Amino acid sequence: MLSRALADVFSHPDLLGALVVSGKTAVVYLFLVVGLRVLGKRELGQMNLYDLVLIVVLANSVQNAMVGSDTTLLGGIVSATTLLVMNRLLVVLMSRSRIVERHLVGEPVLILRNGQLLRDRLKREGVTPDQVMAALREHELARVDQVAIAVLEVDGTISVVPKEATIHRTHRRFRQLRMG
Amino acid sequence: MHASDAVVLAVAIRSAVVLLFLCLGLRLIGRRQLGQVNVYDLAMILALGNAVQNAMTKGSGSLRVGAVSAAVVIVLGRLFSLLFLRRPDLEERYLGSPILIISKGELVQENLRREHISTDQVMMALRQHGLVRPSQVKLAVLEIDGSLSVVPMPEEKKQ
Numbered sequence: 001m002l003s004r005a006l007a008d009v010f011s012h013p014d015l016l017g018a019l020v021v022s023g024k025t026a027v028v029y030l031f032l033v034v035g036l037r038v039l040g041k042r043e044l045g046q047m048n049l050y051d052l053v054l055i056v057v058l059a060n061s062v063q064n065a066m067v068g069s070d071t072t073l074l075g076g077i078v079s080a081t082t083l084l085v086m087n088r089l090l091v092v093l094m095s096r097s098r099i100v101e102r103h104l105v106g107e108p109v110l111i112l113r114n115g116q117l118l119r120d121r122l123k124r125e126g127v128t129p130d131q132v133m134a135a136l137r138e139h140e141l142a143r144v145d146q147v148a149i150a151v152l153e154v155d156g157t158i159s160v161v162p163k164e165a166t167i168h169r170t171h172r173r174f175r176q177l178r179m180g
Numbered sequence: 181m182h183a184s185d186a187v188v189l190a191v192a193i194r195s196a197v198v199l200l201f202l203c204l205g206l207r208l209i210g211r212r213q214l215g216q217v218n219v220y221d222l223a224m225i226l227a228l229g230n231a232v233q234n235a236m237t238k239g240s241g242s243l244r245v246g247a248v249s250a251a252v253v254i255v256l257g258r259l260f261s262l263l264f265l266r267r268p269d270l271e272e273r274y275l276g277s278p279i280l281i282i283s284k285g286e287l288v289q290e291n292l293r294r295e296h297i298s299t300d301q302v303m304m305a306l307r308q309h310g311l312v313r314p315s316q317v318k319l320a321v322l323e324i325d326g327s328l329s330v331v332p333m334p335e336e337k338k339q
Contacts, residue, residue, distance in 0.1 A: 001186045008190035008238070009197070025231060032223045055219070059226030066231050069239075073194050076235020077201055080228055084205045087224040095296040105218055108304060139310075151307050154300075159307035 012074035021075050025066045025082040032058065033090065037104060105154050112150035115143075115163075125152055136160060187238065191245050195236045195252040202232065203260075207274060275324055282320035285333065295322060306330065 013021065035058075067079050094101040111121050117129055132150060135158035141147060151159045236249050264271040279291050281302060292302070302320070303312075305328040311317060319331040 001189060004186040005189035005193060008187070009193045028227065029224070032227065033220050036219050036223060055223055056226060059223065059230050062227060063230035063233060066227070067234050071234040071239035073197060073235045076198060076232040079231035079235075080198075080202060081205060083224055083228050083231055087221065090220060091296050095293075095298045098298070098300065101298055101300060104220070108300070108307075149307075149312065151304075153304050153307070155304075157308065159304070159310070161307060161310050161312055 009073055011072045013070055013072050013078075017070060018074065018078045021067055021070055021078050022082045024068070025079045026086055028062045028066050029083055029086040032062070033104075108154055109152045110149060111152050111158070112144060112147055112160075114149075115145035115147060117144055127152060127158075132158065187240065188244060188248050191237055191240070192248050192252050194238065195249040196256060198232045198236050199253055199256050202228065207276075278324060279322045280319070281322050281328065282314050282317045282330075284319075285315040285317060287314050291322075297322070302328070 012018075036055075067075055070076075090104075094104060109121055109125055111118050111125070111127065111132060117132065119129075122129065122132065132144075135150065136142070136144065136147060139160040139162065141160065141162055146162055148161045148163045150161070153159055237245050264275070279295060280288050281291060281297070282288065287299070287302065292299070302314070305320075306312065306314070306317065309330040309332075311330065311332060314320075316333055317330055318333045319329075321329045323329055
């Protein structure tokens, strides 16, 4: 029984099979990145339950496209390694290139400077002055003139830098869900 | 469909190998995140789970195979957490140690490059602590859980 089990554990696809699995996995990964970018939800904080369901189903729908009918141990490991390497490449690319990073994860937007709300930017980002005031109150500030700068971050939170006083981190998210 | 004992044993070994491989792979190739995990990372992790599914269960849909595979993963996970509890030195070696990001107002570029953290990410973390320039920071450390701890400069040195 043990020898049969071990023979099964060491089963593996031939070189061509492994290359095919690796290539298909790489294509699927690129497709997922592009697809999620087009969908326009870049940060988990912006996601609701339906978005999460969508991503889980998405991952299931690509399973056969990655490993196909390959049920060997090595086939799965080749596919997993390909995914890890591709993700690493994306991370390295984003840390090297500001353009790629800003395109994929977005860029922070200054929404309040020297006690003045920048209303055109608020409008463009779909954030209301009331929401900014709520963020200020979370930082124990009551008026915009107490604020040096406030920034809408890529994770959807608002950072507030007071002219003076102690700091608290915002936990509420203000950036609206947007498609495309 | 009834899986034979040899198949069940093979699935148990396969599951253990895949789990160990993923832990090792995430440690070597993966990285800790500064701030939130983004949507691309989530998709990668879920796809990873699916990519190794057949490798663990041999593509078998039998209940026995699934139960054995799941049990192996759960037991190994428990063993790892017990091991790390007993041997903090191993935990540091395999989960990584805190890394200095800003020292006395200066970004430690070498560590930023090594951890693949962009200046944008550091500036966001600083703003979330109510600071705008690295020069206002005495010490910033990337913790094991991916958060950035920030110790501001003493008040009189603030610009």
